[in-house]
Amino acid sequence: MNIVVQWVRIYWTKDSRGGPGAVRRSALPEAFPLPEAEPPFVHEVLMLERDDFSPSMTVTSGLPPETKVELTEADGHLHILPVRDPPEWASNGLDLAWRPAAVTMRPRQTLRWQLNHRFTIERGWCYRLDTLxxxxxxxxxxxxxxxPTHRVDERSHL
Structure with a gap:
């Protein structure tokens, strides 16, 4: 099964949390065109407030590590469950005991799964939005x- 994974990660501080900064940040894309690469591969896109949210991209051959996302193939279906991987000092405001079930996809389907986090840093808070x-x-x-064919929104109010 040809599997392509794209991670879009956005980092920002309180400077982009409200007002014009939030409007601009909210307009950032959830997805990007894929580069030329042979599946399976992982396309990572990073956008940082300090870089004016200019996208930085990398491509890695193969599937993401199981420590990041569980991808299981069975009977022609793909089961997907992202692993919550923030550092222990981060918070996403969600009940860690509750998780949505893995998404089961058939060939020619797509998934968009979003999850956000809040980090404590020297100057206050830092935020991250992950879009898988x-x-x-x-x-x-x-x-x-x-x-997408399937969409899971695991974002919380931070």
Whole structure:
């Protein structure tokens, strides 16, 4: 099964939390066109407030480590469950005992799963939004630019 994973991670501080900064940050893309690469691969996009949210991209061959996302193939289906991986000093405001179930995808389906975190730093708070995009068996450069087949929103009010 051809699996393509795209992680979009956005980091910001209180400077972009409210007002014009929040409007700008909220307009950042949840997905990007995929680079030319042979599946399976992971396309990571990082946008930092300190870099004016300019996207920085990397591509890694293979699947993400199981410590980041559980990807299980069975009977022609793909089961996906992101691992909550913030440092122990981070908080996402969610009940850690509750988690959505893994998403089961068939070939030619896509998933968008979002989760946010709040970190304590020297100067106050830092925030991160993780968007995990997964394509199962269908790969075009624009696959994640269309509405996903499955969507899980695990974001909380921080």
């Amino acid at each position: 995009n997964v394509s199962c068996g269908h790969r075009t450069a624009e696959v994640f630019l269309h509405p």
